[in-house]
Amino acid sequence: MIVADRKNVQEIRDMIKDHDRVLLVGCGTCVTVCLAGGEREVGILGSALRMALKLIGRGNVVVDECTIERQCEDAFIDILATRVSEYDAVVSFGCGAGVQALAERFGKMPVYPGLNTQFIGILESQGVWTEKCAGCGNCRLGEFAGICPITRCAKHMFNGPCGGSRDGKCEVNPDLECGWQLIYDRACALGILERLGAIAEPHDWSTGLDGGPRKVVREDQRINT
Numbered sequence: 001m002i003v004a005d006r007k008n009v010q011e012i013r014d015m016i017k018d019h020d021r022v023l024l025v026g027c028g029t030c031v032t033v034c035l036a037g038g039e040r041e042v043g044i045l046g047s048a049l050r051m052a053l054k055l056i057g058r059g060n061v062v063v064d065e066c067t068i069e070r071q072c073e074d075a076f077i078d079i080l081a082t083r084v085s086e087y088d089a090v091v092s093f094g095c096g097a098g099v100q101a102l103a104e105r106f107g108k109m110p111v112y113p114g115l116n117t118q119f120i121g122i123l124e125s126q127g128v129w130t131e132k133c134a135g136c137g138n139c140r141l142g143e144f145a146g147i148c149p150i151t152r153c154a155k156h157m158f159n160g161p162c163g164g165s166r167d168g169k170c171e172v173n174p175d176l177e178c179g180w181q182l183i184y185d186r187a188c189a190l191g192i193l194e195r196l197g198a199i200a201e202p203h204d205w206s207t208g209l210d211g212g213p214r215k216v217v218r219e220d221q222r223i224n225t
């Protein structure tokens with residue numbers, strides 16, 4: 001899932017304080033699961049925001065809330081179309097894709113981000129999410145026993161550890177598990193340790209973000225118009 005966390009109330013207040021009618025829009029998908037931008041969080045933030053505006057003498061700003069199932073798909077944004085025209089600004093509690101989808105759809109409406117989008121990750125334990133994939137566009141998990149050296153090794157090393165790993169922890173940050181220790185342990189458990197002896201090819205970064213925004217086209221799914 002996409003993992004995000006909330007901006008603080010003051011930051012959101014300062015973005016919207018000069019507007020008169022503001023709609024907070026939650027998203028019912030990833031950001032609901034990571035407890036950042038779903039219906040419940042938008043409700044709590046809405047109350048906090050009204051209070052914060054009152055404290056700076058802007059208690060007359062109307063702040064309303066709603067949540068749609070998904071902000072990153074235009075079909076789900078349809079439901080907002082008539083409602084948005086009643087406001088002069090929107091705060092999106094979707095991930096960065098959701099914010100931009102709303103901005104594209106409502107070309108004349110200021111759209112502000114309510115969240116800080118962080119990474120693609122998983123729920124590790126109650127209240128803790130960790131990064132697992134950097135979306136490199138050329139997945140090589142099959143070579144590394146199912147553990148990503150790009151995301152899990154702090155130096156993104158492809159051919160073994162850096163030499164600084166101690167007791168399974170990363171030298172860059174002792175709170176982090178060493179990604180290469182994890183790869184080694186899992187390769188041992190799977191009985192495929194000898195595979196790690198082969199020199200791993202340099203990564204093909206041409207599929208990464210550096211060439212600009214990427215696109216996936218599924219010709220078999222397209223509808224010719």
Ligand code: SF4
Binds near residue numbers: 141
């Ligand atoms: S190799 Fe690339 S696509 Fe696969 S998990 Fe790592 S960053 Fe993600």
Ligand code: SF4
Binds near residue numbers: 160178
């Ligand atoms: S200690 Fe491990 S995770 Fe940290 S940079 Fe070195 S090899 Fe990567």
